[in-house]
Each structure stands twice: as C-alpha cells, then as structure tokens.
Amino acid sequence: MKARLERRLAEALAALKADGTLPEELSPSIVVTRTRDSAHGDFASNLAMQLAKPAKAAPRQIAEALIKAMPASDEVRDTVIAGPGFINFFVADEAQSAVVRRVLAEREAYGRGRVGAGQRVQVEYVSANPTGPLHVGHGRGAAMGASLANLLAAAGYDVQREYYVNDAGRQMNILALSVWLRYLQRTDRQGGAALPFPSNGYRGEYINEIADALHAANGEAFVRDAAALFDGVPADADEHGNGDKEAHVDALIERAREALGQNGWRVVFDTGLDAILADIREDLGQFGVRYDEWFSERSLQGDIAGVIDRLEAGGHLYEKDGVRWFRSSDFGDDKDRVVVRDNGQPTYFASDIAYVDNKLSRGFDRVIYVFGADHHGYTTRLTAACQALGHDPSRLEFLLIQFAILYRGTERVQMSTRSGSFVTLRELREEVGSDAARYFYVMRRYQQHLDFDLELATSTSNENPVFYVQYAHARICSVMRELDKRGLEFDIDSGLAVLDRLVEPAEGELMTLLATWPEVVERAALAREPHQITGYLRDLAHGLHSYYNGHKVLIEDDALRQARLCLLLAVRHVLINALGLIDVSTPEVM
Secondary structure, X not given: OHHHHHHHHHHHHHHHHHOOOOOOOOOOOOOEEEOOOHHHOOEEEOHHHHXXXXXXXXXXXXXXXXXXXXXXXXXXXXXXXXXXXXXXXXXXXXXXXXXXXHHHHHHHHOOOOOOOOOOEEEEXXXXXXXXXXXXXXXXXXXXXXXXXXXXXXXXXXXXXXXXXXXXXXXXXXXXXXXXXXXXXXXXXXXXXXXXXXXXXXXXXXXXXXXXXXXXXXXXXXXXXXXXHHOOOOOOOOOOOOOOOHHHHHHHHHHHHXXXXXXXXXXXXXXXXXXXXXXXXXXXXXXXXOOOOEEEEHHHHHHHHHHHHHHHHHOOOEEEEOOEEEEOHHXXXXXXXXXXXXXXXXXXXXXXXXHHHHHHHHOOOOEEEEEEEHHHHHHXXXXXXXXXXXOOOHHHEEEEEEOOEEEEEOOEEOOOOOOOOOOOEHHHHHHHHOHHHHHHXXXXXXXXXXXXXXXXXXXXXXXXXXXXXXXXXXXXXXXXXXXXXXXXXXXXXXHHHHXXXXXXXXXXXXXXXXXXXXXXXXXXXXXXXXXXXXXXXXXXXXXXXXXXXXXXXXXXXXXXXXXXXXXXXXXXHHHHHHHHHHXXXXXXXXX
C-alpha cells in the first residue's frame, strides 16, 4: 500500500509538471509513512511541504493540486489535507482486510522483501579467541549478529555468515603453554607438581580438563625437565608489581617450544585449540547461531607478506627502531600502527589487514563486522588499511555492540577469561533458556548497554517480554484446539469471503499491524537494527491480547467466526515469521 500511494503521488507530480502547474526541474523525494494516530488517517506524506519553497507556492495549495491530480483508487476511501500541508490517506476497509488474505496465502514468505536483491553481504560476528568458553558478553554479539544476518536475508540480501577463528598468535601460544604446564603438574615427575603457574596464564577449570585429555591421549610423552624451564627466565610479576609478567610468559613459551620440538608443540597447541573450538561450535549451535564459514587465521599466513609488500609499494610503511609501521594516521587514525615487530614477526594487526583484504577480494558488496564496543579503535585502522590497499572503504560497516552486564541480585558478576571467574553463555542458557537469552540480547538498540535481568527473564508474567510474545502465539493455538473440542469447523475460504465483517476497532488495529510487517523488515534491515523486530513483536502481541480479552472468537455467528479465525491465523503466521528472525521458538502450550 505504501509503495502504491507513493506511485500515485509520483503520477500526480508528473501531471502537474506537464500542465505547467509546477516547474519541470523539481525532483523531490516522495515518501509515504504510517501515521501515528489513526484519527489522522492510515498514511501521510509531506510532499507538498517539500515542494512549497522551490515552487514558490503555499504547501496547502500544492497539496490540493496533488490530490486533484492523483488517479482514483478503490483502495483509498478519503484523502485530506492536514496541518501546514500534510496529505493524509484513509485506506478503504476492503483494502485494509486484504492483508489477511495476503498473509494466509504467502505464509512464511510474508514480509520477505527485495530491497537487498543483487547485493552480497558478509556478516562476521562473535569471532572470540578460542582460548576459553564463550561468556555472557559474547552472547550479545552472537544474538545480534545472527539476528542481523537473518534480517538481511529476509530483506533479499545474499548473506554469508562467518566466524574468524584466531588460531594463530600470542594468545593461542599462552593457551598452549597453560595446557602444557597443567599437564606437567599432573605427571608429578621431574618437579612437575611444584611448577609455578604464570600470573597471566589461562587458569579456568577448562584448562585442567584439556590437560587431562592431553595426558589421557599421550601419557607422559610430553614430560620434560620442569625446573629447567624457569632457569634464567625473567621474573613474573608479584603482588607488589615487581617483575615483568609479559616477558616472563613469552620466555616460557620459547622454552616450551624448544623443549617439545615443533611436532610436540603442535600437538599441545592443537589439543587446546580443538577442544575449545569444539566447545564454542557446540555452544553456539545450541544457541541457534550457525555459520556458513569458519575462517582460519592460519590460512592467511601466506598472504600477510603480500599485503605488507603492497603497503610498502604504495608508500604507506616506514621503519623506525627496527619496527615497520603503517602510516594509518594519513587516513584519519589517531596514530600509526605497527605491522612488523623488531623480531621480524607480523603483528595481530597485520593479520587483520590480510583478512579484510581477503574479505573484500571475495566480491562482497558489504562487509559487516559485529564487534564489541571495546574494539572501537579497530574501525579507523581497518578502514585506513582498506583505503591504502585500494579498496572502497564504504564497503566496510562496523556495528559496535555495547556490553551485556549480568547481575545476580545486586551483585555484578566480573568476567575474566584467564582467571576463569566468568559466567559462561552455556550457564546463562541453562538458567534462563535460549529463547529468553536470544530475545533479551536483541531487544535493546545495540549501541545501548544491556543490564540482563535474570529474574525477569525466567518469570512467567506479562512483564517478561518474551513470555508475553510467546503467549500470544500459544493463545491462538489454544483457540484452534478449543475449536476442535467443540466440534466446530474452520473453513478458510469461507472466512476470507467475509473479511468485511471484521469491523471492530481492535480488528482494524491488528490488520494495520499485519500490514506494517514488510515495512518493519525493510526498515530494520536497512538500519541494521534487529531490536525493531522485538519492538514490533511487542506491539503485535499487545494487539492480540487486547483483542482476545475484549472479543470472543468462537461465537455462534458462523461467518464472523470464520473471519475472526482467519485474522488470528494471520497473526500467528506473522508471529512465527518475526520470532524466527531472532531464532526464538513458538510454543503452542504455555
């Protein structure tokens, strides 16, 4: 309807240009929007107000001319001028109820659009280092990224979902060292049980479990002289801040690699990586989050030298104190960035440059990074690298997801992957359920902090937003079960033939909400805002509950009963479609 009204206005504008009423060179943006108050009509346009200044005429005068020039339509029962020159449209009752017929015909396809047709988009989300289980902070990025990918696909985009596996680099080496030291402690040979553990090693119980698995699979094949590991190693930091914990752990990594040899180190490294990555895959899968590609950072190692050479050839690198720097400040970054350390090893950022080059070389029209808010600095440096390599920076988008803060009573739970004192995503799901977690994570704008209320998420009251929405679906299912119990029949064709019987204001409100669903999908996709879906679900559930409480459906009047059942089934289909975009289930009994 919105698109058809915009076409009618465009035809009227063309007619007024043709007869000289309006200047030929005018080319305004014609936009029709839903009104906030149905008393002012169903749709409105400010076209006349846009044209007033360039046409040198009063907006109400232009509005009157546009209305007279618009082609007639049975879908509009009245068109009026409001305020300073708004054109308000009142949709005919028959046109309003037609949405029920459309929903029941299209079912799961209703709401899916074409605004993104022909555009390839990649969405990367979570991409947490495989150094420990996912925690509740990762959960919000997972829910946001997965919901956004679903939303873009529903809007017609060709979407690829990707997880970037950081399976190379220093943090993974610290993980491997942590696993090996715990393994040595278990062997109780050559001083292993008395080994000190580095202050910045990974300490969670999951490290002990991986060490147990390493020992079970390999026995004591990787036992080495424990005491020799620490000979001449820089002191670890103590409680007074003495010592250098970073130099300490780096030296231990080098000693471990020498002691184990290349093959032994790779076994330990891969044992930790594979165990944690398998846990992440399972955790996300149970959370309804899936990917088309798990992209390995290791696969980029052969590409890093190439992108560094390209930056060098473009004059974007310089050397200082044995370190190679990227002139990212030339492209708006607050400072230049190191790409090759003084030991000749590339930095994490060098891998990031190779990765963004790889993404853009795969032909995506848009590459969307779903980052945590703490990655704010990455946006400018990645954009700088993109420009320096000759790519169009407008192809990059960054969604910076604010933190989700979990409270137990009044106590905020602190999270640290190394110390192990964190609440995992799995623990959250077990406590509140995946449905509540997925819904709560996306029901706020991603730029806003989220205080996760555990008590609210598990309550079975209308105050719980996911319960309120799911209960709307369950209520419709309950009506259909009651229909069978009473021995009444439902004939969809009979109901569709008498939709004009749906004249109650609450029925009109429900049909208006159904009609707006395709617009919500398009608007939310273009804005990259999954929270608009939960806002719509709240309104639709409220409309259904209000209607259910105020009007009987299984009435004696057969024709009206059939029409009302058609309306309820249409609402049910849209609830299913909307909840499906955020991967929340639709229970039939609650």
